[in-house]
Amino acid sequence: MEENSCIRKEADLNQIKRCKEQISEVEEAVGALTNKLSLVSNSVRLKILYVLQAEERLCVCDLSDILNMTIPAVSQHLRKLKDRDFVKSEKEGQTIFYSLRDDHRELLAPFFNLLNRQPEAI
Amino acid sequence: MEENSCIRKEADLNQIKRCKEQISEVEEAVGALTNKLSLVSNSVRLKILYVLQAEERLCVCDLSDILNMTIPAVSQHLRKLKDRDFVKSEKEGQTIFYSLRDDHRELLAPFFNLLNRQPEAI
DNA sequence: CATGTATTTAAGTACTTGCTTAAATAATTT
DNA sequence: AAATTATTTAAGCAAGTACTTAAATACATG
Secondary structure (H helix, E strand, C coil): CCCCCCCCCCCCHHHHHHHHHHHHHHHHHHHHHHHHHHHHCCHHHHHHHHHHHHHCCEEHHHHHHHHCCCHHHHHHHHHHHHHCCCEEEEEECCEEEEEECCCCHHHHHHHHHHHCCCHHHC | CCCCCCCCCCCCHHHHHHHHHHHHHHHHHHHHHHHHHHHHCCHHHHHHHHHHHHHCCEEHHHHHHHHCCCHHHHHHHHHHHHHCCCEEEEEECCEEEEEECCCCHHHHHHHHHHHCCCHHHC
């Protein structure tokens, strides 16, 4: 990819210039957003976020039960969610409880709303 | 993964049962939603959707220019977006114009809103 | 302190993703 | 009809993802 390849006669060069500018303005925001969406777009992680929103807090062990998955598998998802500030953890004895952080509530709210409707709404 | 592994003394079996039910109710919707989010969570595709929303319609060639990517790379993204009803195409001569479909406007609207704010809003 | 419980970490692997390059289609122009 | 233009399709590959199993860590209890 070096030179411009769009050489249609009717190509609207102003439009292309305008689009390039628009893209460069949101470039950073797009990166930040897709970074978060790539976490939420996994069905296991979305389920984890969904039950945490309903239940305040759950431990790894609970989630493993609920999702019918091995503990390490769940733990690895939780780590990703924690690394990107979707959840926080608190230790109580040898049990570690996870709960939703407020950081991304605004991003998540529309998804939870959709899930609480009929499947055909999505 | 066969038997339940959560054998804490304090484990709240009712809570776990309740969560399992909640999950099974949204199981299908979660699949449908993550299916769509996995498309949007790619930065190239989100940019494509973003400029299409602003510009009504663009051809593959335009997008290749705007995104500074090869034509086949863009074309493959467009195919995915078309397969899942995010965009439609119309042929005009040998040029194929892509535009946003209405199907997922509700899902996309919050993202476009976020992008139009400051990056730190995300 | 040895054993058991709750969780994380790490290595290995199958699957998926997103690009590249080259070839195939299809419409247009000469 | 041959050459040009716009796009898609396909094969190949490097990187990323999500699981598995086994080992490591950390707290609790007999």
